[in-house]
Amino acid sequence: MASAGLEKVLREVASLSESEQRKLREVLNQRLAVKASAEDVLQQTTMDNGGHKPPPYKDPIALFIGGSDDPWVRPTVQGLARLVTLGPNWDSYGAPPIDVSRIQAAVDLLRAIMRPETPAPAVLATSSGGLQFEWHENGVDLEIEAGASRDFHVSFEDHHRGEVWEGDVSTDTNGVARCIAWLSDSNESRDR
Amino acid sequence: MADHGLNDDPSIADSEALWRRIPPTHCVLDRNLGRVRPSSAAFENHPNGSPMSVVLGKEVIAAGRDAESVLKGHEGYALASFSAGLARQCGQAVARDPLDEEPAHALVIGKKTGSVKRAVLG
Numbered sequence: 316m317a318s319a320g321l322e323k324v325l326r327e328v329a330s331l332s333e334s335e336q337r338k339l340r341e342v343l344n345q346r347l348a349v350k351a352s353a354e355d356v357l358q359q360t361t362m363d364n365g366g367h368k369p370p371p372y373k374d375p376i377a378l379f380i381g382g383s384d385d386p387w388v389r390p391t392v393q394g395l396a397r398l399v400t401l402g403p404n405w406d407s408y409g410a411p412p413i414d415v416s417r418i419q420a421a422v423d424l425l426r427a428i429m430r431p432e433t434p435a436p437a438v439l440a441t442s443s444g445g446l447q448f449e450w451h452e453n454g455v456d457l458e459i460e461a462g463a464s465r466d467f468h469v470s471f472e473d474h475h476r477g478e479v480w481e482g483d484v485s486t487d488t489n490g491v492a493r494c495i496a497w498l499s500d501s502n503e504s505r506d507r
Numbered sequence: 508m509a510d511h512g513l514n515d516d517p518s519i520a521d522s523e524a525l526w527r528r529i530p531p532t533h534c535v536l537d538r539n540l541g542r543v544r545p546s547s548a549a550f551e552n553h554p555n556g557s558p559m560s561v562v563l564g565k566e567v568i569a570a571g572r573d574a575e576s577v578l579k580g581h582e583g584y585a586l587a588s589f590s591a592g593l594a595r596q597c598g599q600a601v602a603r604d605p606l607d608e609e610p611a612h613a614l615v616i617g618k619k620t621g622s623v624k625r626a627v628l629g
Contacts, residue, residue, distance in 0.1 A: 397532075406530045407581055410554055437535045442551045449546060452538035458547060458621070470547075470621045474539065481621055 387435040391425065394438025401440055410442040414463075417445045421461040424484075428492040433499040455498045459484075459491060473497055513558070513616050515600035521592025524564035525601065525615065526577055529585040545587050547624035558614040563603070564588065566611035577609075589627050597623045 398413045405412070425436075425448070436448035441460060450457040454474040459467050467484040471494040484491050533549035536542075552559050562577050578584050591601045599617035606612045617623070 401532070405532065407528060407584070408553060408560060437546075439535065439546050439548050440532055441548050443554050447546070447548050449535055451535065451540070454539060456537075456539065460548070460621075468621060470625065 385429070385431040385433075387429060387433050390435040391438060394436075395422070395446075398438060398440050398446055405440065406442055408442060410440070411444040413440050413446060414444040417461045417463070420465040421446055421448065421459075421467075423465075424459070424461070424467060424488065424491070427488055428495045430495065430499045433495055450498055453498060455494075457494050457498055467491070469494065513600065513602040513604075513614060515595070515616075516602045519563065519591050519601050519603070519613070521590060521595065523591045524588045525561040525591055525594065525613065526564050526567070526574065527559070527561045527587050527589075528578060528581055529587050530581075531583040531585075534585060545585070545628065547621065547628060549587065550624040550627045551619050558616040559619065560604075561601075561613050561615055562609060563611045563613050570610065589629065593627065593629075597626045599623065 395418055398418065399415070401410075401412055403412055404410060434450060434452060436450050436459075439447045439449060441447050443462075445461045445463070447458060447460045449459075456470075456472045456474075458470045460469075461467055465485065468482075469484050469491045470481040471491075472479045476497070478497070480490065480494065482490065527550070529545045529549045533546045534543050535546045537544050550559065564574070567574070567577060574586055578586060594601055594615050597617075599615050602614050602616060604612050604614045
């Protein structure tokens with residue numbers, strides 16, 4: 316049986332008109348021939364849902380993230396797939412399933428700010444039905460929490476530079492993009 | 508400071524340990540520290556707005572139980588511990604809230620900003 320979160324995604328996709336669904340399938344075919352692929356997510360969600368096989372458009376999360384084979388994409392998609400399978404009370408404190416609209420908003424943000432060399436984030440659910448990306452490496456701690464209404468709360472600490480920043484982000488993503496740049500630069504320096 | 512009509516209970520000493528269950532989905536690898544630890548996301552109020560649940564470690568022990576008893580029925584979970592004094596330093600109140608199924612249940616009351624959640628991590 317599909318989790319409530321997955322069912323919600325599938326309902327949303329199913330509610331689209333035929334032309335919209337056709338467009339989504341085209342997006343899948345054209346842009347998601349990526350290595351983070353739809354098949355990985357499908358396999359994961361199928362396993363997590365007792366073998367239930369989603370409909371033919373099949374990869375609702377990948378619909379949101381497609382278009383890149385950067386190294387961070389694959390583990391991020393897998394992390395998102397795990398979130399969708401979480402049912403009610405997944406934390407034992409009454410947390411609801413993850414709100415799919417927040418996943419889409421968070422992925423849109425990632426697509427705007429991530430660099431090819433940026434390490435993949437840890438992908439976590441929050442007790443309010445949102446999600447959070449975290450990086451704790453290269454002397455940097457960065458957390459991005461996706462709240463309601465496409466707002467994000469960001470906390471950043473660079474232990475090498477002594478930089479600390481915390482704030483809310485909505486349309487202006489320059490601040491969080493700068494945090495990602497520092498994290499990515501640190502990663503690149505280490506790899507050289 | 509306090510909300511939901513609950514006030515800080517001074518009979519809970521600053522040194523007392525507050526225990527909170529951590530679901531496996533809230534454990535992250537911190538490469539800066541070189542170990543797995545709870546995410547800040549694990550220290551949040553209830554989705555309905557009521558305060559964050561904890562268990563008073565001292566009362567669990569006094570009842571002849573051990574820490575593992577708090578995790579009974581929650582396979583794969585971890586138990587995080589922080590002091591009541593640390594919670595108060597972060598502007599939170601701590602109050603008893605015994606439940607039938609958990610007499611040592613308590614609440615950490617107050618808004619959980621990002622800095623509060625990270626401070627609890629120590």
